Amino acid sequence: MKHNIRIVVNGDEYCLAVDPWKTLNEVIREDLNLTGTKLGCGTGDCGACAVIVDGKAVSSCLTLAVSVDGKSIKTVEGLAPSGEELHPIQESFVETGAIQCGFCTSGMEMAAFHLLSNNPSPTDLEIRKGLSGHLCRCTGYNQIVEAISLAANKMQGCHCKKEES
């Protein structure tokens, strides 16, 4: 039996009828066509599917879509306010070369968003800890850490490179 759910995704409200065995990842990608959110492992290990639900980063592959009824979701498509310009996090990923194939990027950016919402000026170690659930096969991670630290500065309105802590 399908369940009717009402969710807000990137500010838009959706009323959907979903099978209970559909994951949030499937619904976001297949029903809402928001394919910025990726599916990597499907088992919580890679971070490619991360989205924000009610302010918390979660793995959409481990979340049942029915279970987010009534909740508010942010995906990478909702990171930049208008969807036109880039969010400072996205800008920084571009500037530091933190994107190669791009498969991990949306998950990394959502984790960065969650981290910076809770800790606006993280140390490099805190950034690495914040990304511990995210795998990248291309960049070697250093550029990603650099990107997030640059984004932290941008979001605090300071464009100078932060001192190493």
Place this chain on the structure above:
Amino acid sequence: MRLPRFEYFAPKTLEASLELLGQKGDGAFVMAGGTDMMVKMSHGRLKPRTIINLKEIPELHYIKFNPQNGLEIGSTALLSEVLNHADIIEHYPALIQAVQTMANIEVRNMATLAGNLCNAAPSADSAPPLMVMDAEVSLVSSRAKRKVKLMDFFLGPGATVKNVDEIMTAITLPAPRPQTGASYMRISARCGVDIAAAGVGVAIRLESEVLAEARIVLGAVAPVPLRAVKAEAALVGRQFDPETVQYAAQMASEEASPISDVRATRDYRKSMVAVLAKRAISEAYERSHARHS
């Protein structure tokens, strides 16, 4: 990844969830974070007929502490909420040590301690520290309520004394006592994200300089989190000194009966138990020293 088909309920009260669980019988599972269940389901190792989501039940979602009665963690409190709770950070650092090594931020934003315990993996990181700190779990069915010592909870991999019609509602820890301290140390291939290859929880109580009580529980080295009674006995009645700690760590290593698998060999696990036990005993000792009043 496709999940098997099941029917789904998200009751708003404990009473309603117990009633459903009783009604649906075999094949009905309660789900908290789903971080174990979803993985098992997508691997085809779990095919529930019914899933009852506990996360919409407000009365299960809390963390309470007071210095007289101790700590009570409702069964749907998130690992991330445990990790950020000021009283737990201050009074139960061994639990923090376990939770901060569990999984990753996304999983900790979904998963629960109760789920970790009910899933009953031999490697469950929260089990050793909770057991050594004398945790009890509250189990409720539509017929009865009971409290069970976590020491007596596990029966085997995936098996516990919890009946199928029971829901774990809370985990309680006694108030921190003077001159007590606990620690949890674990080792794994890929820090955090990978499950533990071995873990050691230790709690001790000092009487002036004598080790008056000791609890040691080993994770991931037996079918259940294993109480190392010989290692405990090696500590009790003695003073903290390098030889005593070394000997107790050796005993713990002998008591461990691990398997070899993709994560580590049997011999490596046994050696690591000795190393981790030594570190955990020392840290528990330092903490018991620091906690005087």
